[in-house]
Amino acid sequence: MIDTIVMSIPMGEFKIMDYDKFSPSARGLFEPPYYRLGGRGYFECFLNPAKGAEYAPRLTLSKRIRSSGFSIALKIELSLPKLLFGNNFDELDDGDFDALVGKLCYKLAEVGIIITPDNLATATITGIHYGKNIILTGKASANLIIRMLAKLNISKRLDAGHTDFRNDGQAVRYHTNTYELTFYDKVRDLEQAKISEKRAIEQDNKVQLELFSRAELKAIEVLRMECRLNTRKNIKSMLEKCEIRNRDLTFKDLFCKDISRAVLMWFWDDFIQPDLGILLLAERDIKATFTRLKMTGMKEMDILKSCGALYFVKEHGIRGFRENLASKGNTFARINKTLKDVDLRDNYICDCFKAVQFKILEFSRIKLADYKEFMITSKP
Numbered sequence: 001m002i003d004t005i006v007m008s009i010p011m012g013e014f015k016i017m018d019y020d021k022f023s024p025s026a027r028g029l030f031e032p033p034y035y036r037l038g039g040r041g042y043f044e045c046f047l048n049p050a051k052g053a054e055y056a057p058r059l060t061l062s063k064r065i066r067s068s069g070f071s072i073a074l075k076i077e078l079s080l081p082k083l084l085f086g087n088n089f090d091e092l093d094d095g096d097f098d099a100l101v102g103k104l105c106y107k108l109a110e111v112g113i114i115i116t117p118d119n120l121a122t123a124t125i126t127g128i129h130y131g132k133n134i135i136l137t138g139k140a141s142a143n144l145i146i147r148m149l150a151k152l153n154i155s156k157r158l159d160a161g162h163t164d165f166r167n168d169g170q171a172v173r174y175h176t177n178t179y180e181l182t183f184y185d186k187v188r189d190l191e192q193a194k195i196s197e198k199r200a201i202e203q204d205n206k207v208q209l210e211l212f213s214r215a216e217l218k219a220i221e222v223l224r225m226e227c228r229l230n231t232r233k234n235i236k237s238m239l240e241k242c243e244i245r246n247r248d249l250t251f252k253d254l255f256c257k258d259i260s261r262a263v264l265m266w267f268w269d270d271f272i273q274p275d276l277g278i279l280l281l282a283e284r285d286i287k288a289t290f291t292r293l294k295m296t297g298m299k300e301m302d303i304l305k306s307c308g309a310l311y312f313v314k315e316h317g318i319r320g321f322r323e324n325l326a327s328k329g330n331t332f333a334r335i336n337k338t339l340k341d342v343d344l345r346d347n348y349i350c351d352c353f354k355a356v357q358f359k360i361l362e363f364s365r366i367k368l369a370d371y372k373e374f375m376i377t378s379k380p
Contacts, residue, residue, distance in 0.1 A: 006127035017112035151317030
């Protein structure tokens with residue numbers, strides 16, 4: 001479901017009761033002597049939650065030069081499940097919308113900002129993070145899935161400007177100026193946050209650290225998939241790719257389980273699935289693969305070529321393999337076509353990925369309370 005949102009509220013749809021709560025004071029945006037906007041053409045005032053305080057949204061009040069004069073807008077950035085539940089292990093559902101709007105109105109009023117529920121519901125969304133917590137059981141582990149994903153050629157498919165593989169399998173992140181696609185070990189990320197917030201993928205983890213001081217999760221691991229769309233243009237483009245029409249970019253319209261699932265499945269189907277088969281085949285015993293290919297009637301020389309390619313993929317990943325091939329050749333496409341029909345049903349790693357795919361498609365709501373049988377209460 002949706003995790004983080006960034007919304008923009010124009011002046012006239014909110015009221016500020018205390019300018020001095022912002023840093024610097026917002027008074028200079030509304031009353032003389034006015035702040036100089038300078039060469040950048042805008043000025044910003046910030047109101048962030050105090051350290052150690054209950055979870056609250058991050059607020060930015062900005063004044064900008066426009067062709068018609070000036071505009072003032074309030075930017076609100078927050079994690080919706082952290083606001084409602086105090087953590088984002090628990091996931092939201094469509095029925096939580098009214099409770100979220102009410103809670104957000106209350107939290108804003110606490111710092112002297114008055115907004116009606118209707119104005120929040122119709123606020124324009126300028127950034128959105130769609131995410132899914134995937135509970136892994138049996139032989140599957142978040143580390144295994146992330147290590148395999150790191151071997152895919154996702155960065156090239158996404159035209160990613162930066163790829164980040166963290167802490168020996170804690171997370172893999174593909175970053176561009178307009179979006180991020182991230183997979184990470186959620187439990188381990190919280191453990192890193194206990195040491196230092198800077199080590200964690202997520203921000204504002206302090207509010208949920210006590211989840212694991214009260215109890216330990218036993219026999220389960222949590223893989224999190226998250227897609228971060230950071231501009232209105234990118235959100236609109238993604239909706240078109242997912243064939244989602246007749247939606248405005250408002251909080252009410254985008255707060256939708258079906259949209260969340262469609263966006264994550266689009267990334268999975270277009271950037272994970274295409275090269276996954278050859279990667280999974282590369283993880284199998286090479287002798288067993290040779291025998292399997294021989295049974296298909298393939299010539300031995302072609303089998304040897306394929307096995308050599310698979311060994312390279314296993315050691316260096318698909319991206320490393322393709323970077324060592326001729327840039328204008330089609331060697332990878334030919335090998336991938338040759339191997340795509342090989343039966344992978346006896347591959348336990350394949351089963352792990354199928355389970356992940358099924359849970360994204362199923363998109364069942366995750367609640368921490370549903371996993372009490374896996375929890376051991378910590379001793380005082």
